[in-house]
Amino acid sequence: MDATPSTGAHHLALAAQLSEVAFGLFQASALRAVTVHRVADHLAGGPLQPDELARRAGLHGPTLRRLLRLLATRGIFQEDGDGAFGLTPAAELLRTDVPGSAHSGMIWLTEEVFRRSAAGFEDALRTGEAPFDAAYGMPFFDYLHTDAQAQARFDTGMAAMSGPEDEVVAETYAFPATGTVVDVGGGRGGLLRAVLTRNPGLSGVLFDQEQTVAAHLLDVKETAGRWRTDAGSFFEAVTPGGDVYLLKHILHDWNDEDCLRILRAIRAAIAPGGTLLAVDAVLPPGNDPHFAKGLDLIMLACLRGRERTEEEFRALLGEAGFRVSRVIATETFASIIEAVAE
Known part of the structure; x- marks a missing residue:
């Protein structure tokens, strides 16, 4: 690619490209604001003029219009020829009453902890340290242990964002007809529930921290009598005796040293020939x-x-x-990395 400095109109276009990235902070903040105030819920019946929408939501009309106008440029909400705003398919997911709602997930992803941490990239480029640790004086998961509300928002947000993905993973992978599936670090159990629902011959164990498994989602009629929870630290030991072990979006949370602690705990619990399924993004080249x-x-x-x-x-x-025996792409950004215990 030609890296020669540009002039004139081309130069302005490149500067606009840089500005678009810089505007990301404001886009995220606008998204959070309308999500917190549940604006999408008020548009479920159809488009509304900004003043009427603001009246129903208890908000300031002119400010609401300006935020929605920006989000509409990203395909989130849309403005019609009369100046009314309505939902797009993406904005539909911000409703709190739709299947697979992303409302809780977007609240979590736009939390102050992320904004404050991202502001530390300047120092991280010099030190290589995690900006969160510098901002809060402790690692991320230690912080969650000190704030029950933040832990609850984290668990709810992760469950909201991963719900549709759980169904895709359960549908994509050909699980065995019988046996036990252990979901390690499985959160509230959305993936395990999806797997057990699709495979009535399987039983399952949800393994995570005590406060997390206490809020599990497994008690549904489709899985009755085929599951249990087990609390503990996956750095120390995990439930033994499983035929298939699941690790969904766990390995990407940790450096190689900590990942090896988790994986070795699983290896100690699984018989040779047993299966580990790591569900994570696989970075493409280019x-x-x-x-x-x-x-x-x-x-x-x-x-x-x-x-x-x-x-x-x-x-x-x-x-x-x-x-690793194979890497299976899914309809989501994540892949299923199938590995066999040797």
């Missing part, structure tokens, strides 16, 4: 956009983990006693 490249910066800002390439996953799992 410069094309990919959701995981943005997600990687969240890992950089708040945690000590990162997104990985297929080669990096193979090396990491191999060091823990697993052999």
Whole structure:
């Protein structure tokens, strides 16, 4: 690509491209504001003029119009020829009463902890340290242990964002007809519920921290009598005796050293020939956009983990006693990395 400095109109276009990235902060803040105030719920019946929408939501009309106008440029809400605003397919997901609602997820992703952490990239470029640790004086997950409300928002937000993905993973992978599935770090159990619902011959164990499994989602008629919860730290030991172990969006939270602690705990619990399914993004090469490249910066800002390439996953799992047999793409940004215990 030609990197020669440009002039004239082309120069202005490139400057606009840079400005568009810089405006991302304001787009995220606008998204959070309308999500917190549940604006999408008030548009369920159809488009409304900004003043009427503001009246129903108890908001300031002129300010609401300006935020919606910006979000409409990103395909979130749309303005018609009469100046009324309505829902787009993306904005529909901001409603609190639709299946697969992203409302809680967007609230969580736009929390102050992320904005404050991202502001630390300048120092992180010099130090290599996680900006969250510098901003809050402790690692991310330690912080959650000190704030029950933040922990609850985290659990709810993760469940909201991963719900549709759970169904895709459960549908994509051919699970065995019988046996036990252990979902390690499985949160509230959305993935395990989806797997057990689709595979009536399987039983399951949800393994996570005590306060997380206490809010599980497994008590539904489709899974009755086929599940239990088990609390503990996956750095120390996990439930033994499973035939298939699940790790969904866990490895990307941690550096290689901590990942090896998790993987070795699983390896100690699983018999040779057992299956580990790591559900995570697999970074593609090249410069094309990919959701995981943005997600990687969240890992950089708040945690000590990162997104990985297929080669990096193979090396990491191999060091823990697993052999990657295949990588299965899904309809989501994540892949299913199938590994066998050797």
